[in-house]
Structures are given as C-alpha cells and as structure tokens.
Amino acid sequence: MPTHALPATQLDVAADLLALLRDTTTEPRPDPQLEALTLAVAADLPVLLWGEPGIGKTASLTQLAAALDLPLTTVIASVHEPSDFSGLPVVGDDPAEQGVPMAPPDWAVRLVKAGRGLLFLDELSTAPPAVQAALLRVVLERRIGALRLPAGVRIVAAANPRSSAADGWELSAPLANRFVHLQWAHDHEVVVRGLAGTWPRATLPRLDPEQLPQAVEFARRAVGGLLSGRPGLVHRLPSGEARRGGPWPSPRSWEMTQCLVAFATAAGASRDVLSLLVRGTVGDGPGLELLACVDRMELPDPEVLLADPAGAELPERGDLRQAALDGVVEAVRARPDKERWDAAWALLVRALETGAPDLVVVPASTLASLRAADWDxxxxxxxxAGVVSLSRRADRAAATVKAGVGGR
Known part of the structure; x- marks a missing residue:
C-alpha cells in the first residue's frame, strides 16, 4: 500500500526552527581564557571555572568537548551522595575472603569503557562538605569506587561564587588545592558574534617537539629559582576560609605550576595566558612573583648584546627592553673600556630604531656619565642627543606646569 507523508505538526515546525537556531559555526579567534583552559586540559590537570550564573561556562565546556572530539559526561555534584563518588558497597559471595567491593556509578563505567572523555563536574560550590570530601580521590587519583579513570579522561569543574550560588558552600582547602582555577568572564564581542552564529574555536595547543626538553628545563629553573630564594612560598595556607577555597601555594600546586609553565613554553603561549594559569594555580601574589622571575630569565645576556650590537635582538615588551638596556649599561660600568662603551652606544641606536625612543633616555644619560677623559x-x-634633549625639555616643562598648578 502506498505510504503518505504525515502532515507536519506545529511541534515539527518548532523543531525545525530550533535546529536552525542551534546551527552555528566556529572560527579561530584569540581568546586567552579559552587558550588557558585548553592548555590545562592538554596538561591533564583538573580545571575549575569560576563565574557568575549564565556566563557561559557549561556552553564553553560543551563546545570544547565537541572540538576535541571527546564524549562529554556531566555530573551535577550537588545532587549526588558521597557514595556516588566513593562507590557503593556490594556484598559478594564470600565477603570474609574477598572483602566488600565498592561498585562505581554508571557514568564512571561508561567513561572507563570509552577510554577517553571529558568529565564535567558542575555546580561544585553547591556540593556539601561530605560530597567535596568524596571528590578528593576522584580529582587527584582519578578513582571512583574500584575503578580508575583511564588516561584519556580529562576533568573540568565549574562553580559559582558563594554569593551567587544556590545554597552555596565554600570550597574546602584540600579540594581547592587540586585545581587550576580560572576566572571565567564574558567578552562582549565574542557573545555578540556567537549569537550571530559564530563562536571561537577551541583547539589543543600545538607543542613544538623540538622545544620539549628546553621547556622542561626552563620551567624547572623558573619555579626552582623562585622557591630557592623565597622558601616561605613553598607552602602558604591562607588564613581565611574564603581564600582557602581558591588557588594557594603548596608543593602540589607548585608541581602543577611547573607543568603549566613547561606546556606554555612549548606551545609559545602569550604572557596573558601564562599569567592566567600560574595565578590560577598558586594565587595572585606567588604567581606574579613567578612571572617576574620568568621575565628576568628571558632577558638577553648583556655580554651577548655587547658582542654584536648590530645583530642584537631586543625584547619587544617595553619594560623588558628597558631592563635589557639597563643591564648593558651596568655591564659596561662593571668592566669599562672604550670598545665596550662604543658597543653600548651602537646598541642604544639600534634600540632607538626598533622601539620607543623614550626607553633609551635613561640608559644614554647613564652611559654618557661613564666616559673616560681620553675616550673619543x-x-x-x-x-x-636629540632624543635625550627632547626628553629633558619635556621633563622641565612638566615640572613647570606642576609647580604652576601647585602654586594656585
């Protein structure tokens, strides 16, 4: 008998409209917070996204899982019992001989069978303390009952600040210290373009295979160099309960930071991305100290610059370029001779040609004061000379204006 197509119902038409609304595309777009997230995921470190409700944390994780071709498993932490993460005891045939195994939940079994996936622990700040305690082993050891999650599974969590969480709790210090904390905020342009149908594309970082040994050595020198001079930063448990629920320094979090520095170095990540990662692992204060240490390590050797002023590669960032030029002047001061003095002037000319002129004013003035009487x-x-003279006139004009304003 011939079959006749059934007439479309209004619900069918509504489904077609919903499908069109969900039909979006992605594009490569610089996004430091998304790049930081993908770097931490690549490093196999648990990540915790903090943000106000409706900011797009869940949507970002869904898009990330799709981009990385990882099956997404979402577990709402606040609606589970502690036994859902530690395992339910199941009495076997001979418990006296075999013990009582802890049966894992179905979602853990599915992850183990798949061998890979993205485990998304949502609403973490609404999980009561007993559930947070049960999650400790899941996050650190990847164990749920008698099962161990395979290496192909990554863990990402999301939480709202306690002030905006539904019946929220502060995160316990032991659980907080197991995460890389990223503050998730919306970008106006990203949201507008995404609502128009195009969202940023999440991709794993491209690691340079040839840079891996150097990246590891660099990360070890950076973290080791800071902690050898600042032993008080090795372990510093915050005094307030709220601050304990965020990033803070411990041997565990420093090990995570070292891993992230190596990954960021091998991937050629920007300073903004590295800043998000290290401050999200050991806190703002220790993180900023580490970034300063990294900056000092990246400064070129003054003797190398003096050896070849014409071919010298100076840092692009203004503060680093200023520090490099100051280092050259100090190297000449430590071992002054006519050849090194001339090379320093040639280097300042190169800095003038390739960067902001005002950066050479102070080094030029200091270098001029080092001239011996018999040096041409x-x-x-x-x-x-013109740059230094102009700078001095500008300083005198600014001082005159300031004095005039102050005298009124």
Whole structure:
C-alpha cells in the first residue's frame, strides 16, 4: 500500500526552527581564557571555572568537548551522595575472603569503557562538605569506587561564587588545592558574534617537539629559582576560609605550576595566558612573583648584546627592553673600556630604531656619565642627543606646569 507523508505538526515546525537556531559555526579567534583552559586540559590537570550564573561556562565546556572530539559526561555534584563518588558497597559471595567491593556509578563505567572523555563536574560550590570530601580521590587519583579513570579522561569543574550560588558552600582547602582555577568572564564581542552564529574555536595547543626538553628545563629553573630564594612560598595556607577555597601555594600546586609553565613554553603561549594559569594555580601574589622571575630569565645576556650590537635582538615588551638596556649599561660600568662603551652606544641606536625612543633616555644619560677623559665621542651619540634633549625639555616643562598648578 502506498505510504503518505504525515502532515507536519506545529511541534515539527518548532523543531525545525530550533535546529536552525542551534546551527552555528566556529572560527579561530584569540581568546586567552579559552587558550588557558585548553592548555590545562592538554596538561591533564583538573580545571575549575569560576563565574557568575549564565556566563557561559557549561556552553564553553560543551563546545570544547565537541572540538576535541571527546564524549562529554556531566555530573551535577550537588545532587549526588558521597557514595556516588566513593562507590557503593556490594556484598559478594564470600565477603570474609574477598572483602566488600565498592561498585562505581554508571557514568564512571561508561567513561572507563570509552577510554577517553571529558568529565564535567558542575555546580561544585553547591556540593556539601561530605560530597567535596568524596571528590578528593576522584580529582587527584582519578578513582571512583574500584575503578580508575583511564588516561584519556580529562576533568573540568565549574562553580559559582558563594554569593551567587544556590545554597552555596565554600570550597574546602584540600579540594581547592587540586585545581587550576580560572576566572571565567564574558567578552562582549565574542557573545555578540556567537549569537550571530559564530563562536571561537577551541583547539589543543600545538607543542613544538623540538622545544620539549628546553621547556622542561626552563620551567624547572623558573619555579626552582623562585622557591630557592623565597622558601616561605613553598607552602602558604591562607588564613581565611574564603581564600582557602581558591588557588594557594603548596608543593602540589607548585608541581602543577611547573607543568603549566613547561606546556606554555612549548606551545609559545602569550604572557596573558601564562599569567592566567600560574595565578590560577598558586594565587595572585606567588604567581606574579613567578612571572617576574620568568621575565628576568628571558632577558638577553648583556655580554651577548655587547658582542654584536648590530645583530642584537631586543625584547619587544617595553619594560623588558628597558631592563635589557639597563643591564648593558651596568655591564659596561662593571668592566669599562672604550670598545665596550662604543658597543653600548651602537646598541642604544639600534634600540632607538626598533622601539620607543623614550626607553633609551635613561640608559644614554647613564652611559654618557661613564666616559673616560681620553675616550673619543662616537658619532652615534649625535643620533641620541636629540632624543635625550627632547626628553629633558619635556621633563622641565612638566615640572613647570606642576609647580604652576601647585602654586594656585
């Protein structure tokens, strides 16, 4: 008998409209917080996204799982019992001989069978203390009952600040210290473009295979160098309960930080991304100290710069370039001779040609004061004299204006 197509109902038409609304695309777009998330996921470290309700944390995780081709398993921590994470006791045939095994929940079994996936622990800040305690082993050891999650499973959690969480709790210090904490905020342009149908694309970082040994050595020197000079930063448990629920320094979190520095170095990540990661692991204060230590390590050797001023590669960032030029002047001061003094002037000319002119004012003035009486003035000084003179006139004008305002 011939079959006739049934007429579309209004619900069918509504489903078609919903499908069109969900039909979106992605595009490569610089997004430091998304890049930090993917770097931490690549490093196989648990990540905790903090943000106000409706900010897009869940949507970002869904898009990340799809982009990485990982099956997403969402577990709402606040609606589970502690036994859902530690395992339910199941009495076997001979408990006296075999013991009582702890049976894992179905979602854990599915993850183990798949061998890979993204475990999303949502609403973590609404989980009561007993559930948070049960999650400790899940997050750190990847164990749920008698099962161990395979290496292909990554863990990401999300939480709202206690002030905006439904019946929220502060995160316990032991659980908080197991996460990389990322503050999730919306970008106006990203939201507008996403609502128009195009969202940023999440991709795993491209690690340079040739840079892996150097990245590990760099990370170890950075973290080890900081902690050897600042032993008080090795373990510092915050005094307030609220601050204990965020990132703070411990041997565990420093090990995570070292891993993230290595991954960021091998991936060529920006300073903004590295800042999000290290401050989200050991806290703002220790994280900023580590970033300063990294900056000092990345400064070029003054002797290398003096050896070849014409081919010298100076840092792009203004503060690092200023520090590099100051280091060159101090190297000349420590071992002054005519050849090194001339090389320093040639380097300042190169800095003038490739960067902001005001950065050479102080080093040029200091270098001029190091001249010995029998040293001829190099021709390159003429190219710098105008910059120094202009800077001094600007300083005098600013001082005059300030004095005039103050005298009124």
């Amino acid at each position: 003035v190099p021709a390159s000084i003429e190219r710098l």
